[in-house]
């Protein structure tokens with residue numbers, strides 16, 4: 001079996017670390033071509049020692065010098081690069097077979113798009129790419145015959161529950177509904193009056209999953225599920241009204257597909273991202289992910305509830321921007337990145353996240369999605385507007 005060369009965008013994050021865990025279980029199948037991270041040089045260096053990549057990429061020249069010196073001193077041949085152009089180069093490099101897109105937020109858009117345009121196997125965790133530029137990205141996948149494998153656990157479950165030829169159309173395949181499950185996050189049953197005072201630590205304490213801080217806050221507001229509705233719309237070319245959010249607090253069913261004959265096919269598993277990562281890496285084969293077998297007797301109960309749009313207004317906003325189309329989802333995504341960062345920084349109360357998102361959307365008209373420059377311009381304008389509203393406290 002020939003080894004596949006992998007670029008990991010976001011190697012130091014939660015998904016990046018889980019990806020390396022799976023890769024290191026299968027040295028016969030995979031080798032790391034490039035490790036790409038932002039500013040955690042200590043962690044990247046440790047990873048370089050462990051997997052000896054051909055390249056490592058960090059944020060800027062000073063960090064790159066530091067990392068390069070350490071690599072040389074350790075006798076590693078790893079070449080160190082920096083900046084967005086290096087991310088793009090590593091994603092599109094001719095020697096690369098597959099790219100794990102696991103940068104958080106809009107910063108991942110350009111390299112992930114570059115991977116699609118280079119016809120790579122794209123393992124997509126970075127859902128913000130599809131929220132910002134779904135049409136553009138899916139066009140690039142088709143035009144350049146890239147292979148898109150969803151890593152987000154719900155989309156990976158849907159992918160596993162659909163027939164292999166689902167690209168011919170969901171209704172032609174007898175699909176009636178996509179059942180997108182959601183845990184409901186840490187505040188599913190918190191009295192509404194208490195939500196105003198929740199802290200970043202409480203918001204990041206997800207009941208089932210251990211994740212990066214941005215997606216943890218998104219899970220607490222259910223913005224994450226909203227972003228995932230948009231993600232599902234693009235990956236599966238699904239009409240928004242066929243995507244049903246199902247609150248399922250145990251996070252055992254990772255999502256399901258309902259068919260016209262009454263069947264519902266689902267994928268179940270532990271809430272451990274190594275399962276969808278291993279599936280995406282090895283597809284269409286299956287490999288050991290280091291995840292224990294599921295014990296249904298221990299689980300015993302599975303519960304399901306309808307989503308509460310009043311408790312989670314961000315979820316409603318996501319359906320609204322999906323209906324508006326064009327740059328509206330990119331505007332929401334940008335506002336939300338600013339709002340979540342401000343919340344994590346103690347500058348915005350928890351309930352302010354949805355308020356700021358709604359205010360930015362109301363202030364900025366959406367244009368057509370157009371090309372990458374149009375998307376990046378909408379993103380920049382929405383960030384600017386969100387920052388100004390935050391400063392002036394003009395969003396409630």
Ligand code: NAD
Nearest residue numbers: 010011012013014015037038103104107125126127211212
């Ligand atoms: P994280 O915060 O743990 O890690 C983010 C990674 O991105 C880090 O390696 C960081 O160095 C890198 N990064 C951040 N900004 C960057 C920049 N400007 N340039 C280059 N690199 C940058 O995040 P995570 O939880 O691993 O999530 C990553 C993505 O995967 C997100 O889009 C998230 O929504 C998605 N996702 C995560 C999970 C999960 O379980 N963690 C599940 C599903 C989807």
Ligand code: MG
Nearest residue numbers: 152153154228
């Ligand atoms: Mg998910």
